Amino acid sequence: MKAAVRCSALDMAGLSAAEKHAKRQDKTSAKRVVRDASPLVYKTLDLRSAYDAHTKGVRQNKAAKKPVLHFIVRFPPELLDERRTNRSKEELQRAMVRQAVEFINETHGGNAVFAARLDRDEAGESIVDVFASPVYEKRTKRTPPDQPGEMWSSATKFGRELADKHREEIQRRHSGAAPNYSAPRAVGIALQSEFAAFFERRNNIKLEPKREKSDGAPDRLETEAFKAVETERTELKTQREQLDAERAKLDAAQVDFERQKSVAVEAVRAERKRVSGLRGILVERLKSLDEAISEVRKSLPRIRRSIQIALRLGSRKEVEETRAARTDAVKIMPQMKRTKAETVALLRAMSAPKKAPEKLADTDSFDGPTV
Structure with missing residues (x-):
């Protein structure tokens, strides 16, 4: 079995586009539909209003142009084989949504996710979209010990911390050059290792060893390409x-x-x-x-x-x-x-x-x- 997690940062325009896609109001979503089934939703599909409510009263760096993190969490499709368990497909998919939200919150300060969903009308039925803006309490030397610190939001803080945690692996895979621990690839390596450990610990299921890439080329197919590959595989x-x-x-x-x-x-x-x-x-x-x-x-x-x-x-x-x-x-x-x-x-x-x-x-x- 294989599992994966990917992350990309969104600005407000990107968040609005993601909301249209979630509500099936864009052209791309119509092309991806292969069956008539409603999504499993965590909290809401109104992403912009959910983000505003989540970050209300929260400070953030003025230079932050992409404050939202969009995670794509892919669970092993084999989990949906109902012959492996007495649970229905919907129950298994709801468990995927819960675990995806739990994982992102666990690795991003505990208060990060403001929305998530699993689309059941697309080809992939074990992929969870998670939207997060990590909120944390910022304490400085000036913060009185008996008072709470200010609440801040950061899209990079916890990624850097994860990369630092997996420093040895990142250095090994960046041969010949000093890695940038805040770079997307470094964060991606750390995130993938964290998710594999989380999945195995949470489900008591061993995953296949991950295949390490020699460069930072993307290895995830977009949905259209994925569908084309799946169609070709079916024809073959x-x-x-x-x-x-x-x-x-x-x-x-x-x-x-x-x-x-x-x-x-x-x-x-x-x-x-x-x-x-x-x-x-x-x-x-x-x-x-x-x-x-x-x-x-x-x-x-x-x-x-x-x-x-x-x-x-x-x-x-x-x-x-x-x-x-x-x-x-x-x-x-x-x-x-x-x-x-x-x-x-x-x-x-x-x-x-x-x-x-x-x-x-x-x-x-x-x-x-x-x-």
């Missing part, structure tokens, strides 16, 4: 999910292809086995035909001699039977030769390679001449 996530779905389909198709391929291979093997068996049967049949033809050919001379003997010595009946046997032998020979020729042709057909499919002519394509 959608595309990634689509790619994962396509990959799953391809994997399933590959598995199905391999299965069908395996079935086809087994079918081919079975067919080859069947054809091989048929070929063996035909070969045996051809062998038997050759033997039968050979026997018939051998028997013809014997039949001829038997007829001659029967004509000289035998009866008429024996002669007729011998001649009938010769006639049958002569008739069956052509039939056996035809059967042999058919068997040989069938064996050759089974052994010959398959002919490649005939290619279509160009005129057979879809973009060819119309018939």
Whole structure:
């Protein structure tokens, strides 16, 4: 989880602009709205009148041109996951507002915040805007011990004190140059460290170690840029999910292809086995035909001699039977030769390679001449 706090100083014009934005009376606020939800408000949205009431009777340096501090306190969005707790989102957001106000008051003298709110109609639902003008009692050597000191307001006093508290870290991160402890970056470093410690102490939740920057370039995105980044991230996530779905389909198709391929291979093997068996049967049949033809050919001379003997010595009946046997032998020979020729042709057909499919002519394509 990550948490952050940023601070900027406002003059009266800036405070008026912030009030218009809070009341959704400017163009920027209309662009940022993503849902219909009212803000959670601490005290009021009337920032200028709240500031005037907060600083009534309070003195401040005449040279102070920006007496108001605008803090943007970002809590970890993961806190709003209602599955982590039995509390509703609104209860969690109200706790964020209370803690943001508590943190700013705690680090800025105890009487600093005059207004705060959490906008629930924008993309970020865990960001609290806090408006403060730290008021403190100023005591000098001239102040009687038994009397209160004058009340003053300062936008820089407590920031400098925080920076001095975190002097070691600020010096380490300002390599090669003596840091200005009242500069915005020095105050920002101290403020961030203070908020991380406050959050962990207050919620008993460990945050990710903060990533230290080597320079003072801003690392916070404006809302419009943030929305653009979030939109891009959402689109990338959608595309990634689509790619994962396509990959799953391809994997399933590959598995199905391999299965069908395996079935086809087994079918081919079975067919080859069947054809091989048929070929063996035909070969045996051809062998038997050759033997039968050979026997018939051998028997013809014997039949001829038997007829001659029967004509000289035998009866008429024996002669007729011998001649009938010769006639049958002569008739069956052509039939056996035809059967042999058919068997040989069938064996050759089974052994010959398959002919490649005939290619279509160009005129057979879809973009060819119309018939």
